[in-house]
Structure formats: C-alpha cells, structure tokens
Amino acid sequence: MTDSDGEDPERRRLVIAGTGIAGLTAAIYAARAGNDPLVLEGVEPGGQLTLTTDVANYPGFPEGISGPDLIERMETQAENFGAETRHSVVESVVPGEEESDPHRIEFAAGEAVLADAFIAASGASARTLNVPGEDDLMGYGVSTCATCDGAFFRDQELLVVGGGDAAMEEAHFLTKFASTVHIAHRREEFRAEAYWIDEIERKVEAGEVELMRNTELAAIEGTPEGGIDGVRLLYHPEGHPTDKRDDPSTEEFDFDIDGVFLAIGHTPNTNYFEGTGIETDDAGYVETEGGRGGGRTRTGVPGIFAAGDVVDFHYQQAITAGGMGCQAAMDADSYLDSLARTTETEPAAAASDD
Ligand SMILES: Cc1cc2nc3c(=O)[nH]c(=O)nc-3n(C[C@H](O)[C@H](O)[C@H](O)COP(=O)(O)OP(=O)(O)OC[C@H]3O[C@@H](n4cnc5c(N)ncnc54)[C@H](O)[C@@H]3O)c2cc1C
Incomplete structure (x- = not known):
C-alpha cells in the first residue's frame, strides 16, 4: 500500500510508540540488539516524568534527579546506540494480514511506516480537573502520584481529590508523612x-484523615517559586457543587493547604489500537501475555508488544x-529473530510442498 503522496512507506524492523x-528503555535494548528502532515521541516527549x-x-x-534530566540521559543513551527519535503521533495501527507481513503504523500527520515489530509504550495520562492554577503548579505542590511525591510533604497539610x-x-499512603490528609x-x-473505606475510617478515627464530602476543588493558589498557598473549594449538600455553582446552597470557601494530590484516575493512551483485535480491559489498558518466562509483553497480535503504564x-x-x-525489547528481538528464520526457510518449505 502506498502513502497519500504515492510513495511506498518506509519499512522499519522495529517501531516504538513513546x-x-x-519506550526509551526499550529503545536502548533494541538499538543494542541491532534492531534499529524508530522511536515516536507522541504529544508528550519524555512522558510523565517530564512533569x-x-x-x-x-x-x-x-x-x-529531575524527571527531564533522567529522560534526557536515557534519550542520549538510546541515540548513542543508534535509536532514531521522531516527533510523530500514532493515529492507528493496521496489523499485517499474514504473520510475516509488516504492520502499518499510521501517523496523525498523514504519513505511515511499515514495521516488522511494534512496541506500544504510550503510557497513561493522569486525569486532571482543568481548574485554575493546576497546570502552573503541577510539580510545584500539585501532584498526581503520592508514591512519587508524598515524602516531599512531611508534616504538611495535604488535600487528596477523588473518591475511588x-x-x-493515596490518602492512606500520605498519612505516613502529612500532619493531616483531607479528602475532597x-x-x-x-x-x-x-x-x-474501612482503612480510611480507621485513619479518620485516629485523627490522621478528614473527609470533605460533596466538595470539589475550584482553584489552586500559589506560585512555582513559593509552592501552594491554599485552594478554593465548593460545597453543596447534595454533591456535584461545580455543576450547581449558582445554587444559593452552594458554598465557596478558601482552605489552607500545602499540597494537592489529584487521584481521579488515569487514561491509557491506546485509542490507536481500536479495530486491531488487540485486547484491552474496560479502562483501555492493553492485555499482554504476562506470567513467567519470556514473551510476557506479547499482545494477541504477533509482532505487537506493549510495555509500561499502557x-x-x-x-x-x-x-x-x-x-x-x-x-x-527482548521479546521483540526474539520475535524478529524467529521471523527472519521463517522467511529464510520459506522457499525451501515451499519447494518441499511440491
Ligand atoms: C507528576 C508525576 C510525578 C511522578 N514521579 C515519579 C517518581 O518520582 N518516581 C517514579 O518512579 N514514578 C513517577 N511517576 C510515574 C512515572 O512517571 C510513570 O510511571 C512513567 O513515566 C510511565 O512511563 P511510560 O513510559 O510507561 O509512559 P509515559 O511516561 O506516560 O510516556 C508515554 C509516552 O508515549 C507517548 N505517546 C502517547 N500516545 C502516543 C501516540 N498515540 N503515538 C506516539 N506516542 C504516544 C507520549 O508522548 C510519551 O512520550 C510520576 C508521574 C507523574 C505524573
């Protein structure tokens, strides 16, 4: 199949999305194994750690180490071994018809590449609220990962947003550090x-957690230099106060807090697998073989693998x-080796069929 400009798409041994x-660890291993990986950056070059x-x-x-610094070192390491990085976003994947056919990786900008093997390392994006202050203060008092950032908030007042x-x-974990964890x-x-819920109720009884029901975060105040000064909250006795902002029963108030943890879920970046037959769970996370031994990152389509938060x-x-x-990268390498062996033996096998 040719591209929209009539050219044959470039053919690669291995394409990595992310x-x-x-994606960068896969790229280091794949490049060292001689699989000449093309690594696609997507819309968030460097991924979540850059936040x-x-x-x-x-x-x-x-x-x-800072997230961007760690990522930059890994990218340099991958490129030193020969990985090629490109600023492209995968829009769709069309699996090869036969097992030895390459997969077609189509980009949002219109062009495509053919790949003998493909690794989906496109991560998951933490859901955010889009409230004022959130973007500017992400990484400066606002976080989406308690395991990662909780220890920076010793003896401080923290707000966790979410109810699942x-x-x-996250709130339970944060009680190790915080003076009080408030859950909105x-x-x-x-x-x-x-x-x-039982675990959290125990923490409430111990005075380590306070629950704020029917309450939503409306804004976060502070500066990247000075951190968070406080938040603005909305309350309505029947819940969903943001939707009822003009209702006279809705209360809007300031609340002193040192850190905000958003825990309202993640969305895996797997839209491009729609229609491929690759299985995902209800939330969209890719199903891989898992288990013990090799091949754990295989999906149900030969030559397509998945790794990381995706x-x-x-x-x-x-x-x-x-x-x-x-x-x-190691699973893809084994697959590419077996593909090469199959292709080499095909003419002989065909001859013996006659
Ligand atoms: C604020 C924050 C702080 C964190 N701190 C820590 C920490 O201190 N320690 C720790 O261990 N973990 C931390 N984490 C978690 C850690 O960042 C993630 O677990 C890790 O980044 C997951 O890596 P990944 O490569 O699977 O996905 P991601 O980092 O999400 O990378 C996904 C990549 O895929 C690309 N992509 C997405 N869609 C497409 C597409 N359609 N086509 C091509 N490319 C695509 C993106 O552009 C991106 O480059 C933190 C997370 C956050 C959000």
Missing part, C-alpha cells in the same frame, strides 16, 4: 471498595515501566 521511560522536578526513588541517583480506590490508597470528594458516597494500571512507577520496556 519516549517515556518504557516532575524531583525523582527521588529511581535507583542509582542517591541525591535524586486510588484516592483512598464531589459526592456523599465514596466509590472505593469496602476494604479501603499495560500496568497498578504499579505505575518509572522503574517498573522501564523494566517492562526492557522485556518488550
């Missing part, structure tokens, strides 16, 4: 499992995403 930590100023838990950096399992788990949830009832809805850490990126 330059987050999973954080301080990564304190990545092994090997006892003084911590993730919010309860837009409804009366929490959506979390009974286990987490698969892993649970751990979602730099080190785990990187680990899976390494696995995907």
